[in-house]
Amino acid sequence: MTTATRIDGKAMAAGIIETVKAATAALAPHTVPGLAVVIVGEDPASQVYVGSKARMAEDCGFHSVKHVLPAETAEADLLALIADLNADAAIHGILVQLPLPPQIDANRVIQTIDADKDVDGFHLLNVGRLGTGAIDAAFVPCTPAGSMLMLRKILGDDLSGKTAVVVGRSNIVGKPMAQLLLAANATVTIAHSRTKDLAAVCRGADILVAAVGRPEMIRGDWVKEGAVVIDVGINRVDAPERGTGKTRLVGDVAYEEAAARAAAITPVPGGVGPMTIAMLMANTVTAAYRAAGKAAPRI
Numbered sequence: 001m002t003t004a005t006r007i008d009g010k011a012m013a014a015g016i017i018e019t020v021k022a023a024t025a026a027l028a029p030h031t032v033p034g035l036a037v038v039i040v041g042e043d044p045a046s047q048v049y050v051g052s053k054a055r056m057a058e059d060c061g062f063h064s065v066k067h068v069l070p071a072e073t074a075e076a077d078l079l080a081l082i083a084d085l086n087a088d089a090a091i092h093g094i095l096v097q098l099p100l101p102p103q104i105d106a107n108r109v110i111q112t113i114d115a116d117k118d119v120d121g122f123h124l125l126n127v128g129r130l131g132t133g134a135i136d137a138a139f140v141p142c143t144p145a146g147s148m149l150m151l152r153k154i155l156g157d158d159l160s161g162k163t164a165v166v167v168g169r170s171n172i173v174g175k176p177m178a179q180l181l182l183a184a185n186a187t188v189t190i191a192h193s194r195t196k197d198l199a200a201v202c203r204g205a206d207i208l209v210a211a212v213g214r215p216e217m218i219r220g221d222w223v224k225e226g227a228v229v230i231d232v233g234i235n236r237v238d239a240p241e242r243g244t245g246k247t248r249l250v251g252d253v254a255y256e257e258a259a260a261r262a263a264a265i266t267p268v269p270g271g272v273g274p275m276t277i278a279m280l281m282a283n284t285v286t287a288a289y290r291a292a293g294k295a296a297p298r299i
């Protein structure tokens with residue numbers, strides 16, 4: 001029996017997009033936020049995400065540019081494109097879709113992006129700002145930023161006294177998510193594949209964030225009664241029940257089992273994913289406000 005509140009990321013994302021549109025309109029006509037998205041190669045999921053980002057940017061009233069580079073692109077050519085985008089005053093945000101092909105050093109690429117245009121929040125300067133509590137000066141990575149807004153909607157801004165467990169230690173999600181939770185006064189554990197008795201660690205969490213990339217790894221009996229569960233995983237699995245060769249998306253959490261114990265939980269799809277794209281738009285409009293020397297709206 002499902003008892004948990006389903007945290008609707010699609011609806012929340014739509015609200016954020018309305019705020020971004022209003023903030024964009026308020027900058028006109030002097031500044032039009034500009035977002036450049038760059039994809040290297042033909043990974044089908046990346047193509048979908050990049051297409052959604054470029055379309056959403058247009059919908060928000062941005063100057064939206066998409067660069068599609070072949071899979072065999074040399075690192076030097078990608079770095080040259082980034083240098084051009086860094087120098088382009090019409091571009092306020094630069095996003096290079098990950099993963100990149102193996103001949104390209106993703107870290108070198110990320111560190112080449114001007115930190116003031118790093119709307120993904122992956123540049124060391126932004127990582128450092130987040131890690132030292134200078135969150136208002138940072139660009140915060142979109143997935144954790146969106147996850148945090150969802151949590152705040154349920155639990156409020158101050159997480160004092162709450163125990164949070166983040167399962168996953170990636171630079172894109174796990175680590176920044178832990179920093180955000182810490183900044184909101186939660187008591188934070190980062191767990192991962194080598195954590196001893198992961199199920200027991202999860203069972204201690206008032207806030208459980210799953211970002212491991214393993215379909216439905218987190219079972220219902222890993223979830224504390226009344227916990228808030230944020231499922232960051234987006235895994236495509238076979239769905240023979242839908243017909244031959246069909247697939248479906250599942251999270252890192254076994255949704256129905258977890259929902260029977262949690263107070264609130266994000267679904268997959270329709271949870272954290274749409275918030276990721278909305279927060280990218282929010283970061284881009286923030287970058288444009290900063291470039292224009294104006295105070296960015298709080299989103």
Ligand SMILES: Nc1nc2c(c(=O)[nH]1)N[C@@H](CN(C=O)c1ccc(C(=O)N[C@@H](CCC(=O)O)C(=O)O)cc1)CN2
Nearest residue numbers: 049096097098099120142234269270271273274276277
């Ligand atoms: N440069 C970046 N690369 C990647 C990031 C990122 O934040 N920056 N994150 C992920 C992928 N990602 C955005 O790029 C992303 C993933 C999923 C969704 C989303 O809306 N998912 C939908 C389902 C979509 C589907 O049907 O396939 C959902 O969960 O409802 C948005 C963005 C890796 N790379």
